[in-house]
Amino acid sequence: MLQNDLGRKLWIAALLAPALVIVLLFVIVPIASAFLYAFYSWRGLARADFIGLENFRLVLFGEPFGTWTFNALRNNLIVFTSLMVVQNGTAFLIAFVLLKSLPGHRFHQVAIFLPVILSSVIVGAMWKLFLNPFFGLVNQGLIAVGLQSWAQPWLGQPQTALGSIIFVNAWHWVGFPALLFLAGMQRISKDVIDAARLDGAGDMALMRHVIWPLVAPATTVVVILTFIGSMNWFEMPFVMAGIDGTPAGATDVLGLYFYRTAFGSATGGLQDFGRASALAVLMFLVIAIVSVFWTRALRRRELPE
Amino acid sequence: MTHTINRRTALTALGAAGAALATGIRPAAAQSTELSFWTWRQEDRTQYAELFGMFTRDNPGIRFAFQGFEPQNYGTALSTALAAGRGPDVIHIRAYGGLEQFSKAGYLEPLSPQTVPELANYTPSALASVTDRSDRKPYAVPFASQTLGIFYNRDVLSRNGVQPPETWDQLIAACKALKDKGVIPLANGMATAFMAEIFTAALTLPLHGKAFNDDLVAGKATFEDPRYVGALAKLLELREYMPPGFTGIDYPTMQQLFLSGRAAMFVGGSFEIANFRRQNANLPMEFMAPPAPTAGAPRLVPVFYDGGYAVNAKSDKKEAALKLIRFFSTPAFGNKFTELLGNISPIAGVRIADPMLARVAELNKTSGDHITLVHFRYQSPTGSELLTAGVQKLMGGSATPAQVAKEVTDGIATYHAPFRRG
Structure with missing residues (x-):
């Protein structure tokens, strides 16, 4: 019996080993090496001396790097809050409308999800053309309907650049949280909704007091995924505003800033793996810590199954 | 018959052996x-x-x-x-x-x-x-070697009765005349970071002069020097002659505006020549030095490698x-390189047959360093990064020339002692 038990354990270990090796090799080792690199100075592209926390000091408090870091972090947080409101708020409403199974809801379900399957690079490049101040569809359209004064260099001014990219991101991704919310809503027992209706609940009351609390598990997933996505935001600002966070850092986020620091830029930025690794470590810590705490807090909201 | 076949077979075998030998030998001889x-x-x-x-x-x-x-x-x-x-x-x-x-x-x-x-x-x-x-x-x-200056469309200028400007005042007058005729005077925009630096370098060098460059490199001046701040301030005069929404105009758009003849001038580098020709072989383009601050002053072109x-x-x-x-x-390579790629080879004794490249080489005789690239791109934050962000703010109206100059100086001062105050 004992031998049988040992054999079983060995068998399980053997089954787990390949996956563990892959995770170790491709996840744990790179993260650990980024931690290690962050404590060294770099002579060009070669690792030089151990310098303790100097890279972290530079990235957080050295000028102008500290200002750049906090500017990028602030933009990441703006992206997160805006996406929560614009993208996920819209997604919730869309899901609610789709739930009502109005005529044509199947078509709309597909139509809303369609942009999600497009590549971010294609969506970004397409919207960059739409937003071109000179040839772009958006400004041309505004001019055509007599709204000349509304025509803006959307991606060229600090007041509108980040907002424009957030809008495009929301357009691109809104289908995904909508689908998650819809799935959450469809899991709610019909009896609960019917009971609420019998008690005289209108759409607003039903949404606030019944559906919103009952889709808590979907909300947890959406919030955490949006947070991680916003903190790691890269493709959309890279395609639409370039690696420098043009104009003058208005669209700079930690992902772009990290990439520029690690690999340099055509604008004359030099490579520094030390500072870049320190940035990566900080990003990792912020995302990991916030995600863990947030998941716990949001899970508490969820009703037991 | 058998005899013939045998001989033929033998010949074929010999031939095959020879071919095998030859193929065997070829890589050995070529070292590959x-x-x-x-x-x-x-x-x-x-x-x-x-x-x-x-x-x-x-x-x-x-x-x-x-x-x-x-x-x-x-x-x-x-x-x-x-x-x-x-x-x-x-x-x-x-x-x-x-x-x-x-x-x-x-x-x-x-x-x-x-x-x-x-x-x-x-x-x-x-x-x-x-x-x-x-x-x-x-x-x-x-x-x-690359030279910065201004491309202009010969036909667009002459059609609108405008002479290629030689001084800053003439540039502003030319821009005004073109704008009045409905032509975009300057194709340049600010949305592509590295082009913001090129725009600044090309136009400011003759304005602040070579003596400023020398003082800057010698540690006797910073970017906050009135000569540099004054040159940055002059750029603001061009805002109304750039395309509508120029802060959002990126590199491909500015190139297209110039290539299509919708814009009369393009501030850029000689590296565009080959590219412009490839895209529009019939474009009546010329390349000139940036305007001098006053008549008779040198029209310096920034040069870099x-x-x-x-x-x-x-x-x-x-x-x-x-x-x-x-x-x-070797000059033989330099000649061919210049001929094929439309860039000026820096090898001594290179012949430049192309008239436009020959003109660029001529302009190079009155040149100065592209200062942020040649001298302040060795450590982070580089002069180029700082200047680019600064100029985007300047032209967008959210920073003054003095603020931009201070940001560039302070950023470089973190590793360059002569820029530190007191």
Whole structure:
């Protein structure tokens, strides 16, 4: 019996080993090496001396790097809050409308999800053309309907650049949280909704007091995924505003800033793996810590199954 | 019959043996060294094939593997390959600080007059662009000089009765006349960061003059010098002559505005010549020096070197690679390079047949350094990064010239002692 038990354990270990090796090799080792690199100075592209926390000091408090870091972090947080409101708020409403199974809801379900399957690079490049101040569809359209004064260099001014990219991101991704919310809503027992209706609940009351609390598990997933996505935001600002966070850092986020620091830029930025690794470590810590705490807090909201 | 067949068989066998011998011998005789060459100039593949052809005629044993990369990703691809102990045998490398970060890491083979006697074919300023300042050794041979100035559309100007401007006031008057006729005077926008720096460098050099450059390099002045702040302030006068929404106009859009004739002028670098011609062979374009502050003052053009050809220190074909680098430094190569690629080779004694390139070479006689690139791109934050963000703010109206000058100075002062106050 004992031998049988040992054999079983060995068998399980053997089954787990390949996956563990892959995770170790491709996840744990790179993260650990980024931690290690962050404590060294770099002579060009070669690792030089151990310098303790100097890279972290530079990235957080050295000028102008500290200002750049906090500017990028602030933009990441703006992206997160805006996406929560614009993208996920819209997604919730869309899901609610789709739930009502109005005529044509199947078509709309597909139509809303369609942009999600497009590549971010294609969506970004397409919207960059739409937003071109000179040839772009958006400004041309505004001019055509007599709204000349509304025509803006959307991606060229600090007041509108980040907002424009957030809008495009929301357009691109809104289908995904909508689908998650819809799935959450469809899991709610019909009896609960019917009971609420019998008690005289209108759409607003039903949404606030019944559906919103009952889709808590979907909300947890959406919030955490949006947070991680916003903190790691890269493709959309890279395609639409370039690696420098043009104009003058208005669209700079930690992902772009990290990439520029690690690999340099055509604008004359030099490579520094030390500072870049320190940035990566900080990003990792912020995302990991916030995600863990947030998941716990949001899970508490969820009703037991 | 049998006899014939036998003879024929024997002959065939002999022939086959001969062929086998020949194929066996051929690779041995050719040594078949394959040199890999990486570049961010992927569009130059056919021209490089011809340039390599010139080399292989005299060195039949060497073949080439050309690999082009997207310019934005070239640094990433190259540095990761070199860090892994691989990478190409011959490397197209950027100049100044862009070269130093590779040479400092020991990835490039140092060159000397012993290994590459042809280093004598370059001027000191050309060699300085590929020299590591810490050990004063060149690590590449420079490949092209670039000149900044203004492109203009001859037909658009003459159709609107405008003469190519020679002074700043004439530039403003020309812009006004063009705008009144419904033409966009300047194609330039600010949305592509590196073009913001080029725009600034091209127009400010004649305004602040060479003496400022000398003082800056000698540590006797900072970017907050009134000469530089004054030059930045002048740029603001151009805002109304740039395309509508110019803060959001990116590099491809500004190129298209000029190439389509919708904009009359384009502030840029001589590296555009070949590209513009490729896109619109009939474009009646000319290249001129930026305007002088006053009549009679020199119209200085900013000049810099684009980069060079380096040998990978870990290459196991160093001898062949060095042979190629030496060939890349000969006037014969320089002539062909200039002819094929429309860039000015910095090799002494190069003949320039193309009239526009000859004019650029002539303008180079009244030139100064592209100051942020040539002198302040060695440490982070680089002068280029700081200036780019500053100029985007300046032209967008969210910073004054003095604020931009202060930001650039303060950023560089973090590692450059002469810029520190008191």
